[in-house]
Amino acid sequence: MLHTGTAARARAPALALTARALGMALALAMAPAATRAIAITTVPDPAAAVPPLVRTEKRAPCDHFDPLRRPYFGDLHVHTAFSLDASTQGTRNRPSDAYRFARGEAVGLQPFDGNGKPRRTLRLSRPLDFAAVTDRAEFFGEFDVCATPGLPGHDSPTCMIYRRWPRLAFYRINGITSGAPKKIRRFDFCGEDGKRCLEAARTPWGEIQDAAEGAYDRTAACTFTTFVGYEWTGGPNTDNLPRNAIFRNDAVPPLPAGLCGDPDLVAQGYRLGVPMGGDLRAPTAGTATAPSFVVRAERDGGTPERPGTALQRIQIVKGWIENGAARERVFDVAGDARSGAGVDPTTCATSGPGAEALCAVWQDPDFDPAQRAFYYARVLENPTCRWSTWICNAAGVRCEDPATVADGFEGCCDASYPKTVPERAWTSPIWYAPVGTKAGP
Amino acid sequence: MSTSMIRRMLWLALLVTLPVPYWVFEGGRVPTLWLGELTAFVLAMLLSEGGMVAGFVAVLFVGQTSLFVGVTWLVARYATRGRARLRSASARSAAALGAIAALLGMAFLPVYRTPLVAGGDAVNVLRLFQ
Numbered sequence: 001m002l003h004t005g006t007a008a009r010a011r012a013p014a015l016a017l018t019a020r021a022l023g024m025a026l027a028l029a030m031a032p033a034a035t036r037a038i039a040i041t042t043v044p045d046p047a048a049a050v051p052p053l054v055r056t057e058k059r060a061p062c063d064h065f066d067p068l069r070r071p072y073f074g075d076l077h078v079h080t081a082f083s084l085d086a087s088t089q090g091t092r093n094r095p096s097d098a099y100r101f102a103r104g105e106a107v108g109l110q111p112f113d114g115n116g117k118p119r120r121t122l123r124l125s126r127p128l129d130f131a132a133v134t135d136r137a138e139f140f141g142e143f144d145v146c147a148t149p150g151l152p153g154h155d156s157p158t159c160m161i162y163r164r165w166p167r168l169a170f171y172r173i174n175g176i177t178s179g180a181p182k183k184i185r186r187f188d189f190c191g192e193d194g195k196r197c198l199e200a201a202r203t204p205w206g207e208i209q210d211a212a213e214g215a216y217d218r219t220a221a222c223t224f225t226t227f228v229g230y231e232w233t234g235g236p237n238t239d240n241l242p243r244n245a246i247f248r249n250d251a252v253p254p255l256p257a258g259l260c261g262d263p264d265l266v267a268q269g270y271r272l273g274v275p276m277g278g279d280l281r282a283p284t285a286g287t288a289t290a291p292s293f294v295v296r297a298e299r300d301g302g303t304p305e306r307p308g309t310a311l312q313r314i315q316i317v318k319g320w321i322e323n324g325a326a327r328e329r330v331f332d333v334a335g336d337a338r339s340g341a342g343v344d345p346t347t348c349a350t351s352g353p354g355a356e357a358l359c360a361v362w363q364d365p366d367f368d369p370a371q372r373a374f375y376y377a378r379v380l381e382n383p384t385c386r387w388s389t390w391i392c393n394a395a396g397v398r399c400e401d402p403a404t405v406a407d408g409f410e411g412c413c414d415a416s417y418p419k420t421v422p423e424r425a426w427t428s429p430i431w432y433a434p435v436g437t438k439a440g441p
Numbered sequence: 442m443s444t445s446m447i448r449r450m451l452w453l454a455l456l457v458t459l460p461v462p463y464w465v466f467e468g469g470r471v472p473t474l475w476l477g478e479l480t481a482f483v484l485a486m487l488l489s490e491g492g493m494v495a496g497f498v499a500v501l502f503v504g505q506t507s508l509f510v511g512v513t514w515l516v517a518r519y520a521t522r523g524r525a526r527l528r529s530a531s532a533r534s535a536a537a538l539g540a541i542a543a544l545l546g547m548a549f550l551p552v553y554r555t556p557l558v559a560g561g562d563a564v565n566v567l568r569l570f571q
């Protein structure tokens with residue numbers, strides 16, 4: 001049930017601003033990622049005043065507050081039956097059980113006998129001071145659907161395998177999270193855009209919050225502290241390690257989906273981030289972590305007669321100067337360039353998959369805090385006919401029949417003119433400059 | 442009983458009871474029928490959900506199930522041929538029925554083991570299919 005404890009890590013929220021161009025809505029923002037570390041000083045400096053405590057929640061002040069600080073011990077990486085790894089290995093303990101365990105109570109562990117009685121129990125010899133349940137959030141909804149009879153999708157083959165041979169499901173689902181190139185793919189039984197599973201995810205996410213609140217001692221005794229949190233495991237091509245998100249109070253998003261799932265994404269962007277066209281300064285605390293960008297795009301709705309085209313991908317374009325020469329690199333951050341979407345140039349009929357909306361949180365893998373750079377986002381639609389192809393088709397031009405090529409339409413059969421084009425929108429750049437240098441272009 | 446009938450009965454008994462080795466990320470010893478059951482579920486998952494991992498798993502299951510369907514058929518075939526060396530018909534029937542009974546008896550012994558069932562503990566065939 002338990003993972004090893006990890007040091008808490010906090011990150012400044014990454015932010016967004018929206019704009020509309022070419023009918024597509026875009027959001028792009030960035031913010032310096034700040035980390036907190038535990039420091040030990042050798043000589044207390046009375047002049048170095050402890051910053052005033054800013055309380056972000058309603059609770060009684062602890063009756064044993066010590067201005068010289070005390071060490072506390074806890075675990076900020078705990079999995080329960082809501083996590084893929086744990087549930088597929090037989091764990092049945094839920095978040096409230098995890099907090100009971102952290103507070104020193106005994107909990108039962110797998111394997112279980114035919115009556116559901118655990119064959120092993122475990123108790124901490126020294127209870128913890130704080131804990132956070134950080135279950136793997138990607139598939140909260142899928143697991144709830146698979147475990148709850150009657151929900152649509154419960155009888156899907158994937159759910160049957162999950163219930164009968166959970167260890168096999170472990171490989172299947174882990175393959176999705178570790179191989180996902182840009183975004184976790186929802187299972188088909190989750191319905192359109194995964195809505196069914198995203199809705200179902202509210203149940204375990206709510207239980208996690210309730211368990212944290214139930215175990216949190218808000219009295220002046222301050223015997224035990226809990227945090228609402230989750231683990232995000234998805235790593236593009238296994239490049240990333242899992243990360244834990246720990247919330248400082250009970251004000252948490254309706255779904256643990258990261259910034260892209262935050263309904264207040266745009267508001268957060270305006271309030272806290274650097275919007276498109278803005279200047280980003282390097283963090284001053286010596287942190288060299290790359291800033292995080294959030295970019296979101298929505299499909300152009302079009303008109304009833306001419307509906308908009310589905311989105312194919314989002315790119316972030318980075319530019320910088322190296323040895324006096326302008327350099328540029330393009331990153332695909334959402335969507336799929338090889339989705340198979342296409343267009344028939346003879347009819348301009350489109351085909352293949354596409355997205356209604358795309359969103360990504362991205363960090364520059366080559367970020368150099370000493371290097372000036374700019375970043376802007378580019379959003380590509382699925383391919384459609386170029387304007388000239390529409391005109392040629394409307395004029396009835398068929399290049400295999402020269403009689404149909406009227407004067408002035410010779411260009412219709414000129415292979416140097418592309419027949420199709422991916423329409424695109426792009427943002428103003430965000431300018432990054434190291435401390436002490438001038439930002440902007 | 443005809444030779445073909447004996448061969449089919451022996452083959453079925455082998456499919457249901459003979460533990461064969463398999464590997465799908467982890468290894469085990471299970472009857473071919475159990476492999477067939479998982480193959481059916483994995484193929485259904487592949488058809489409904491797709492995906493590279495599901496495809497890879499399906500290939501492993503289909504390949505190994507096919508292999509052991511063939512192997513057990515060959516075993517049944519050669520066993521029935523060997524049985525023909527016995528002179529009397531009653532001895533031939535007794536040998537065939539004895540082999541089938543032995544296989545069925547083995548099904549009740551904890552000689553099957555897979556990480557996907559009972560945490561990898563050795564179980565009998567009934568527990569395997571629960």
